[in-house]
Amino acid sequence: MDLSIRAARRHVLSGLAAVGLAAALSATAQAQTELKVGYMKHPIQDASLDMMDKWAKANNVKLTRVPMAYNIFMEKVTATLTSGNDQFDVIWHNDDWGQLWEKWLEPTDDVKGMENMSKWPLDAFWSADKKLTVVPMAYTVGTFFYRSDLIKPNEVPKTWAELVSTGQRLQKEGKVKWGYVGGMSFNNTWFSFWWTMWSNNCDIFHPLFERDAAKLKAGGFKAAIADPCHKQVVEFWWDALKTHKISPEAMTSYGRNEANAIFMAGDAAFTLVDSTHYGDFSDPAKSKIVGKIGMAPFPVGPNAKVPTAWHEIWGWGIPKGSPAEKKKLAKAMLGAMMLDEEGQVEMWKKTGGPPPSNKAWAKIEAQDPVFKQLKNAVFDQKPVAHSAYYFAEWPAVHKAYSDTVIKALTGKREDIGKVLEEGAPLVSKAAMN
Amino acid sequence: MPQETDVTIPVADLDHPPKPPVFGERQRFMLLLIAPAVAALIFFQIVPILTGANASFRDWSLHDPKLTWVGLKHYIYVLTDPGFIWVVMPNTIFFMVVSVAASLVLGLGLALILNQKFPGRGLLQTIILLPLMVAPVVAAIMIRWMFNDQFGIVNVVFEAIGLPPQPWLAQRWSAFSVILLADIWLWTPWFALLLLAGLQSLPKEPFEAAAIDGATRWRVFRYLTLPMLRSVMVVCIVIRSIDAFRTFDIVWTISAGGPARSTELFSIYAYIEAFQSMNFARGSAAAMIGAAVIVVLAMIIFRVLNRWVEVSK
Numbered sequence: 001m002d003l004s005i006r007a008a009r010r011h012v013l014s015g016l017a018a019v020g021l022a023a024a025l026s027a028t029a030q031a032q033t034e035l036k037v038g039y040m041k042h043p044i045q046d047a048s049l050d051m052m053d054k055w056a057k058a059n060n061v062k063l064t065r066v067p068m069a070y071n072i073f074m075e076k077v078t079a080t081l082t083s084g085n086d087q088f089d090v091i092w093h094n095d096d097w098g099q100l101w102e103k104w105l106e107p108t109d110d111v112k113g114m115e116n117m118s119k120w121p122l123d124a125f126w127s128a129d130k131k132l133t134v135v136p137m138a139y140t141v142g143t144f145f146y147r148s149d150l151i152k153p154n155e156v157p158k159t160w161a162e163l164v165s166t167g168q169r170l171q172k173e174g175k176v177k178w179g180y181v182g183g184m185s186f187n188n189t190w191f192s193f194w195w196t197m198w199s200n201n202c203d204i205f206h207p208l209f210e211r212d213a214a215k216l217k218a219g220g221f222k223a224a225i226a227d228p229c230h231k232q233v234v235e236f237w238w239d240a241l242k243t244h245k246i247s248p249e250a251m252t253s254y255g256r257n258e259a260n261a262i263f264m265a266g267d268a269a270f271t272l273v274d275s276t277h278y279g280d281f282s283d284p285a286k287s288k289i290v291g292k293i294g295m296a297p298f299p300v301g302p303n304a305k306v307p308t309a310w311h312e313i314w315g316w317g318i319p320k321g322s323p324a325e326k327k328k329l330a331k332a333m334l335g336a337m338m339l340d341e342e343g344q345v346e347m348w349k350k351t352g353g354p355p356p357s358n359k360a361w362a363k364i365e366a367q368d369p370v371f372k373q374l375k376n377a378v379f380d381q382k383p384v385a386h387s388a389y390y391f392a393e394w395p396a397v398h399k400a401y402s403d404t405v406i407k408a409l410t411g412k413r414e415d416i417g418k419v420l421e422e423g424a425p426l427v428s429k430a431a432m433n
Numbered sequence: 434m435p436q437e438t439d440v441t442i443p444v445a446d447l448d449h450p451p452k453p454p455v456f457g458e459r460q461r462f463m464l465l466l467i468a469p470a471v472a473a474l475i476f477f478q479i480v481p482i483l484t485g486a487n488a489s490f491r492d493w494s495l496h497d498p499k500l501t502w503v504g505l506k507h508y509i510y511v512l513t514d515p516g517f518i519w520v521v522m523p524n525t526i527f528f529m530v531v532s533v534a535a536s537l538v539l540g541l542g543l544a545l546i547l548n549q550k551f552p553g554r555g556l557l558q559t560i561i562l563l564p565l566m567v568a569p570v571v572a573a574i575m576i577r578w579m580f581n582d583q584f585g586i587v588n589v590v591f592e593a594i595g596l597p598p599q600p601w602l603a604q605r606w607s608a609f610s611v612i613l614l615a616d617i618w619l620w621t622p623w624f625a626l627l628l629l630a631g632l633q634s635l636p637k638e639p640f641e642a643a644a645i646d647g648a649t650r651w652r653v654f655r656y657l658t659l660p661m662l663r664s665v666m667v668v669c670i671v672i673r674s675i676d677a678f679r680t681f682d683i684v685w686t687i688s689a690g691g692p693a694r695s696t697e698l699f700s701i702y703a704y705i706e707a708f709q710s711m712n713f714a715r716g717s718a719a720a721m722i723g724a725a726v727i728v729v730l731a732m733i734i735f736r737v738l739n740r741w742v743e744v745s746k
Contacts, residue, residue: 075495075708075709078495078496078711079495081496082495082496082497082498100496100711101496103496103497104496177583185689185691185692186689186691248582248583248600249582249600249603250581250582250583250600250601250602250603251603252600252603252691252692253600253602253603253608253688253691253692258581258583261583261584262583265584267583392494392496392497392711393710395709395710395711396709396710396711396712399705399709399710402693403691403693403694404693406691406692406693407692407693407694410603410604410605410692410693410695430710433710433712
């Protein structure tokens, strides 16, 4: 009887000990704060998150990655931000939609390391009360890539005419199927229409290259797409697709994936896309042109004398809906990422994403000829254009623009002027709705 | 002698009889059973529709919802948008008519084949039903790559037989054809399945009588099978027409409404306004207009087809 009571007592005590241990473990787990990051699955974003993860592990913070598809990212995160809930503590923030979220994001001026960042790419991210709403992750820059195994650096086209003649020569020699490929369908406009537009000293609205929304509004958002410089752009592409045939006719339906697939298959001599794709081009599992890629300034149109460029950033934002203590942690984490120069150098090596800190740049430039090439192709070029406009109706403007120029390309060449004349008021209207 | 006790026997109050419960036990049980479905319907259908309807009368941009009342402003915008009137609505109705008609004809053909007895019928039936098991987005991605001008199998075949490769998605009608092909491929098995069920439920006697009379197969089909199958066909056509009117996923994945809006359907228009242009109110107004159009269309289709069934009786 005594024995059985003792045994029962032992069981109860050991049970209590187990419960106590579980409670203690649970308390420890609860003490670890969780930061949830909404982002797009991409090597550069993962590399930036890896830097944050280092800080998170050292500071007993659990970093949870919540990947989302690009196609729904802006819509999904906008709905989350405006609802004010705390679904995310950090989100991927992009210059294209910087102006949409300024009301819903925490100021980031006080994040450590921001002083090491160039000011130009931050233009998209100022709130109405002149506070920054972004912490940069990496530069995303339009880069003209060429096949270095087919063309010597001194043969790289410097004008549109040379782009056509060199492309046709390589096609005739049977070295490539196409001279140039690039995304052209809606939301891929940068990789065809827009780089040629800016390289032809042209823009979407008057005054040309103005990005102050108040000034543009004062001018009634007067569209410049029927201007002679813009007509030249559309005519160049019409000829490229249908007369010179340096680009596939179906390019009007291409996104960057289709264009990249052709370039990586070794079927095209030139492309223009964000430098963030350099990592894919150099990945032997995906690409047949590893080690055969060069970068150069954009070829110039007949209306311009010197190449232009655009360089913007991908960044991170902190939603206002996130609880105060998490916002503080998020800022500390992003500051640690900004100051992690070694991590940023590593990010460049792994992904080809130019890191945000100017201090990291100096280190990379000293040791990496590819970065030197990219710097020459993009960052050293003046003038620089911003690759978007910074007002809330910008996505609607982009769509109206894209519909107009694609319509012009799918029609007759002699109708291009008429289609652009008809489309200009639609572009202005989209900006004012 | 039993002792007298002071017991009050309840007497029915004839002037105020107790009210019978609104629902009997059986009805209450039935209501309980459907309650989860009703709750789901309310929260996931009715509330969103009412929210959308409310939004359509307000200044409700997705990034900065002010929620101020603007009356019919968004409805007027949509109804006076030449793109909506002259491109989107005609495209939607064209898509609906062609897709439903082609799927019906092909589905009926398949149902007639599957209604015969032959070896391997079960296997063929399974193969034919496969598209029903594929998610529309997956099917659309597959078809988009099949018709890719550089890597697609269709152009490979074209080149193999000496035809020039085509930029399928770069022109309006070729892009529209690819979209229709995808939709018809996905929905033909659905028609086949329902029409086969209809065929198998038809009475045998008229067919036996026709056989005795020596009627040809065409006359049996024309004067027996088709009239007797009409009621099933009407249900299929009405359901599928409503569904085709609001098609989104296939078109979005294959062409996103392009090139230059030329394959844009009503649901794409509403999506672009609401989620790309961030004008949730205008997108909702477009959705409400589309809903009204499809209600009217469905009533017309149902009435016309119903008369056709009545006449056939």
